[in-house]
Amino acid sequence: VQNTTGDLATVVAYFVPTAGNAATYTFTIAAGAAFDINMYVGGNVSKSDPFWSTIAGAGGNVNFRGAVKFVSDKPLVGVGFFQQPQTSQNYVSAYDLVSTAGATNRVLGPWFDRDCNVACTGSGNVTDFNTFSNLALLNVGSSAATITAINFYTQTGSTPFATYVPTQTVPAGGSLFVNSRSGGDIPLANAVGLTGKFLGTIEVIASSGDQIKGVVTVNYGSIGADAYNAFNR
Numbered sequence: 001v002q003n004t005t006g007d008l009a010t011v012v013a014y015f016v017p018t019a020g021n022a023a024t025y026t027f028t029i030a031a032g033a034a035f036d037i038n039m040y041v042g043g044n045v046s047k048s049d050p051f052w053s054t055i056a057g058a059g060g061n062v063n064f065r066g067a068v069k070f071v072s073d074k075p076l077v078g079v080g081f082f083q084q085p086q087t088s089q090n091y092v093s094a095y096d097l098v099s100t101a102g103a104t105n106r107v108l109g110p111w112f113d114r115d116c117n118v119a120c121t122g123s124g125n126v127t128d129f130n131t132f133s134n135l136a137l138l139n140v141g142s143s144a145a146t147i148t149a150i151n152f153y154t155q156t157g158s159t160p161f162a163t164y165v166p167t168q169t170v171p172a173g174g175s176l177f178v179n180s181r182s183g184g185d186i187p188l189a190n191a192v193g194l195t196g197k198f199l200g201t202i203e204v205i206a207s208s209g210d211q212i213k214g215v216v217t218v219n220y221g222s223i224g225a226d227a228y229n230a231f232n233r
Helices: 050-056
Strands: 009-017 023-029 066-072 079-084 091-096 106-116 129-139 145-154 162-164 168-170 175-179 197-206 212-220 224-229
Touching: 023 050, 079 224, 091 212, 106 212, 129 197, 168 175, 197 212
Parallel strands: 091 224
Antiparallel strands: 009 023, 009 066, 079 091, 106 129, 106 197, 129 175, 129 212, 145 162, 145 168, 145 197, 212 224
């Protein structure tokens, strides 16, 4: 994240997991300077800082999956990225950090694939897929959001090709992950009719007044990935 002003910025980062330990980290950014938090090597936050024990547990080896919210007394801009390790999927994909501006209760991802290169009905191996996608959905509102529908549309269809059935609740500042290969936070079996070959779009609808945003990654098996910010309507 970068401080866009000519004054010192005081920032609080709120880490909100889908499950597990929540944590906060407070820091300052000099005028015009940037600050990096890296979940692997630490970035500007030393790996010896007690913050990491809070977020990952005493052993320091517990996975964190969730969202981070930056609250600053000065305007910020920022870029986030997903990085997969060299031992499995060696790639990085970046996206713009989002704010509450323009948030609505409907998010659209116009590129969302599940394209197997073998006959597969479950999660399979990463190498079994030409492409698969993940939507990281973020509740940027101040209260819990109720996700009432997650619809998949074909490239030519106007009606949902498959729908995640159960209603989901996302806490304020929290996130929800929908993965076309593994299901993410929702069992893949709940995607009624989603087959091994799907090239289309995703739509997420929350209750009226809720504020959600999203980031989509499209993975090319184990060799690379693209990312983009989903659209609010």
